[in-house]
Amino acid sequence: MDKFTKNALIACALLCAFIITSFYVGTALGFNMSGGADDKVNSLATADGGGQAHDSWYYVTQNMEYIGFGSIGMAGGFLCGYLWVMTFEETSNIQGQGKTEVTRHN
Amino acid sequence: MHIADGILSPAWVIFWWLVALVFIGIGVIQIRRKSINNPQYLPMLALMSAAVLVISVWHVPVPVTGSSSHPCGTPMAAIIVGPFPVAAVTSIVLFFQTFVGHGGLTTIGANDWSMGIVGAFSGYGVWLGLRGRTSIFWAAGLAGFVGDILTYLTAAFELAISIHPEAVLRYIGIFMLGYAPTQLPLAIMELVFTGLVVRYIAEVRPEMMKYAGWTPPPVKTTEATETTRGAG
Known part of the structure; x- marks a missing residue:
């Protein structure tokens, strides 16, 4: 694994930890973590004469969040895993061959 | 900026969809052209889309206001892969975000206009204007x-012009009062985040900056400096 990939993975792990921690802290302190300022303004707009805000997917299924999170997570994971090498292979070092190679498309 | 379904009037929903579709169309053409010329462009765009998806749904608590909001990520993506492609992929990002209660299906056009188009193009414009000068x-x-x-600001404008076209400026102010106190600290966070990520990529992987038509100047190393001194 080259240095850039290692640093990128470390950054991703730190970001995940920060996202989870900030979510739990925000939830514990009652900071409206699910909607936030967007929900606040949507409610304000509805109260100020706009149409009633609603979630279209709610009419399809009430479990859309679980399905959505699951499918996005799976698609994102497979996509990143599959495309990672292709994205960064141009100058990445191919290890285990006793030498450094530079691979290019075209 | 995730405007929910039902708030905007149907006329404005259609208008923002039409405007967004023009940018999405140009974005798709650019994506096809760039991916033919460079096979690595598509996976890079996919990674940037994933980054925008996560960043723009990532609610950060802001203790001062007792609420939370999210950064955008589209300016950073526009700097790396170009603004038109970002306008196109943001519409897909916004579609996925409707699954988790962010935004709405009918308002993808309006939300794409604010985050994917204005956010990306304004950020890219500032980048074009400032790079090389600072x-x-x-x-x-x-x-x-x-x-x-x-x-x-654009989301506030979209709400104001749809709900109160007779007093747009006043209602932009009212809606911005809802957004700004929470968003300002996050905009500063986005400043630091975008600056660090782009600087790191430009220094460590300068070839990744070529997708938006820019090649970073070579980083001066001590070795190179010494060689220059020796030659002089």
């Missing part, structure tokens, strides 16, 4: 800051 960190960081703030 450090990469500040050029990219200010692009992130301006893109973030203008995204929310």
